[in-house]
Amino acid sequence: xxxxxxxxxxxxxxxxxxxxxxxALECRVHDFEGNSYEVCDIDPDEDDLRLFLxxxxxxxxxxxxxxxxxxxxKVHFAMNAGMFHPDRSPVGLYQETGKVISPLVLSEGPGxxxxxxxxxxxxxDGRVRIFESRTFNLxxxxxxxxxxxxxxxxxxxELHPRLIPNGTSRFVRNGVGADPDGKRATFAISQSPVxxxxxxxxxxxxxxxxxxxxxxxxxxxxxxxxxxxTDFGLPVGPIVAVIGGANLDxxxxxx
Numbered sequence: 616x617x618x619x620x621x622x623x624x625x626x627x628x629x630x631x632x633x634x635x636x637x638x639a640l641e642c643r644v645h646d647f648e649g650n651s652y653e654v655c656d657i658d659p660d661e662d663d664l665r666l667f668l669x670x671x672x673x674x675x676x677x678x679x680x681x682x683x684x685x686x687x688x689k690v691h692f693a694m695n696a697g698m699f700h701p702d703r704s705p706v707g708l709y710q711e712t713g714k715v716i717s718p719l720v721l722s723e724g725p726g727x728x729x730x731x732x733x734x735x736x737x738x739x740d741g742r743v744r745i746f747e748s749r750t751f752n753l754x755x756x757x758x759x760x761x762x763x764x765x766x767x768x769x770x771x772x773e774l775h776p777r778l779i780p781n782g783t784s785r786f787v788r789n790g791v792g793a794d795p796d797g798k799r800a801t802f803a804i805s806q807s808p809v810x811x812x813x814x815x816x817x818x819x820x821x822x823x824x825x826x827x828x829x830x831x832x833x834x835x836x837x838x839x840x841x842x843x844x845t846d847f848g849l850p851v852g853p854i855v856a857v858i859g860g861a862n863l864d865x866x867x868x869x870x
Contacts, residue, residue, distance in 0.1 A: 638662050638691050638859040642841040644806075647821035650813060651806040654822070655692045655839060657857065659743045659798060666696055666711050666738065666760040667854045674703040676850030678838045685858050692857040693838040694789055694802050695831055696736070697764040698728050699852025707763030708735055708748075709853055719763060721749055727829065730777060733765025734828045736855075742797030745826040762853050768815035769827040775815060782810035786832035790814065791855075792824030802855070804837045 639661035645654050657664055667675055670684045678693050698706040706728050709717040723731050735751045737744045737758040746756065747770055748763060766775045768790060785808035793800040801822055805814065811829070818827035836846040838856075 638857055640691050640857050642839040647817045650809050652803045652817060653837060653842060654801050654803040657743060657800040659741050662857045663859060664738055664857050666762055667856060668711060675854060676703055678845055681854055688858050690856050691840050691859050694855055695836045695851040696853040696855035697762040698831055703850060703852040705853050708761055710758055710761040713759055719752055721752060728765045730766040732767045732770060734767040735761055735763045736791060736828055737761050743793050743800035744797040745793045745828050764828055764830050766829055768829050769819045769824060772825045778812040778815050780812050782812050785810050787835050788814050788832040789835040790827055790829045792818040792822055792827035795825060804835050
């Protein structure tokens with residue numbers, strides 16, 4: 616009888632362990648002013664958020680290849696994380712596990728990236744923050760992973776000065792918002808084409824972020840195991856992802 620009780624007890628402990636969530640990540644659809652967005656809320660204290668660029672054979676480029684690269688760990692969320700050159704190398708700063716692969720670019724230039732102010736997404740253990748690029752350059756901030764992109768959609772609660780209501784440039788766009796203390800971050804992709812102004816207002820007025828960074832448009836890719844979405848198509852450059860464990864049958868553990 617005692618042996619039976621011990622077996623039951625250990626069985627309950629084992630079941631409890633399997634029920635512990637592997638990530639605090641929460642993904643959902645969020646509607647704002649006539650547009651719908653798929654968003655993933657990150658808890659930097661709980662979620663293993665990282666940047667990925669290359670594996671042993673070159674630029675990873677696709678979510679499917681990222682899944683193979685991190686196996687047996689699971690990709691819970693992934694999104695392209697910044698603009699890239701034709702060879703899919705990063706435009707501007709790119710840093711992974713403390714190693715700078717591409718340098719910070721501070722000059723104004725053509726395209727969305729060069730529409731200053733642009734910004735840096737800085738990831739450390741327990742924090743996800745967004746900095747204006749020139750401010751970042753003068754600071755002593757240390758990032759584990761970092762990617763530069765532009766424009767900054769929102770900086771200290773103000774929309775980028777060049778974003779205008781009713782802009783005619785409309786694309787499926789993706790970006791990220793983060794609290795100043797780095798303890799809350801949300802990645803978002805529009806479900807249909809939107810202009811810059813509406814996308815920026817979604818982060819500020821829809822999600823309540825004082826800082827938000829544009830990652831890319833038209834080539835935007837998104838993966839969420841919770842929402843059952845995995846985008847295919849042409850390869851991209853840097854990828855940001857939440858990585859976690861997997862259950863014995865390969866399925867996500869219970870929440």
